[in-house]
Amino acid sequence: MADDPYDILGVPRSATDDQIRKAYLKLVKELHPDVNPSKTAEERFKKVTAAHDILGDPERRRQFDMGEIDAGGEPRRPAWRSYGGAGAGAGASTRGGRGGPVFEDFGDMFSDIFSSAGRGGARGGSFAMRGRDVRYTLDVDFVEAVQGAKKRVTLPDSGVLDLTVPAGVSDGQVLRLRGRGEPGVAGGESGDALVEIHVRPHKDFRREGDDILIEVPITIDEAVLGGKVEVPTVGGRVQLTIPKATSSGQVLRLKGKGVRNATTGATGDELVTVRIVLPETIDESLSYFLSEWRQKHRYDPRK
Template identity: 65%
Template sequence: MAEDLYEILGVSRRATDEEIRSAFRKLAKANHPDVNPGNTAAAERFKKITAANDILSDPQKRRQYDAGEIDAKGDPRRTYWSHAGAGARRGPQAARGAAGTFEDFSFSDIFSDVFGGSGGGGRRDGYGFAARGQDLRYSLEVDFLEAVLGAKKRVTLPDGGVLDLTVPEGVTDGQVLRLKGKGTLGTFGSDAGDALIEIKVRPHAEYRREGDDIILELPITIDEAVLGGRVEVPTPTGRVQLTIPKGTSSGKTFRLKGKGVRTKSGTGDQLVTVKIVLPNDIDESLSYFFSEWRQKHGYDPGRK
């Protein structure tokens, strides 16, 4: 048994034109294929909702449906004559040829709050209207320095195709890059979907990132810690000189201004924490020196 068009839209047979229009808009928003990608049940509901509105929003078709002259598909139930306009013509042709009120309001109004005001334009596809293409999702691994400095990369697609993209400087792990129009094609000339590229940043052997700052642990010798000196420090953009003050303890952190990650909000710093590393072999002269030094200059490092 065919479904009742009024029940499909959830309105009574006495519903006004505005009530029918309002019910259709509400149901169309909830069941449009763009809102429910891959949901065949929603797509079928959208198809029925659109077909029901085609008839009930047209005063002449609605009268014919209420009178039992056409069925839920708009096909005639029996032969009848219509004398509207000049001359007589068959009812089914008259019903299909009548100007409907459905086109009197913009379909973009229905979806303005869902699709940013662009709407579907009123053209129809297999679900009832032209639909934007679906977005496609991919994952791309980049090195730590590529994420900091930016890079040109190529993504190989499952079908063998490729996408060339620019990884912007300062990109973070898990960030999604959007390539406009690189998804599936839309129907009936609608916009294509986008390609969404999720970035995975590989860890670095020396650097780690905290916000826009880059953290580095720098080994120094015992004599550099005691006597001070200048040492080279690696940064993402090249090596720089760092002055180690006399008597620097292990764990001391120095800040290299502007040597961190550059983003739209600004540029971070590089934080360098020094770590005193003893020689692999402690020779007799070093042992004797510290033995004598400890007897004369022993001190409390603050152990608890």
């Protein structure tokens, strides 16, 4: 029998979906063959993936918790009702004989099972079962996650899976491809392919909700006098106006240059934090000017 998926992921049975996802991602980063090529890690990685295949899908998790499927994702045998003997009810028809009662009609015993199977599409007495979902992970660049992209996933059997990464997808989001999982049994529908998105960090940008955050250096004269500077966005470089008397750490907003929310249709902003950077060498003229200025305009920003 397969190990308990809760034990494999190291989470209690009361764990939330988010706790399960975080535990799974932590183990994947630790055990992924690209990071940890050992045979032991490979076996644990397979078990972790199989456990998340159960607990990461709300419906399959419910089925496991209710005892409808086992830890390997296979349907459990239904519990049989007691017939005959001391436990037989008035509806159990038997005829006397040594060695115990003999059932007149086995159809009574199996009627519930096969009638429900028939509704699910049983053919010739076999159960029509839906194919299992399969799970994959896909790494995408930060800009691809914001703008959307066409990507290809290479499957373990060397097959490929083409999919569209929608604009605004977030790290850890799961894309469902209907019917691209394992084939069904006895005419049952195919399972789905579940692709979990991992967004690679960007050297300049950070995401916070639908906003994109970036830090931009400016000169001391730009901070004092104001001006226009060129700053990067996910859509290309744009001009940003620096107001006069801008302090280091001040946040300026580029409207509509953030992430488009797929649910609301609204687009976030790019929030630019400016940082004043002094020249490597302070020449005599600048030193003299600031000395004179300080004598007449002394102030304390720390008060």
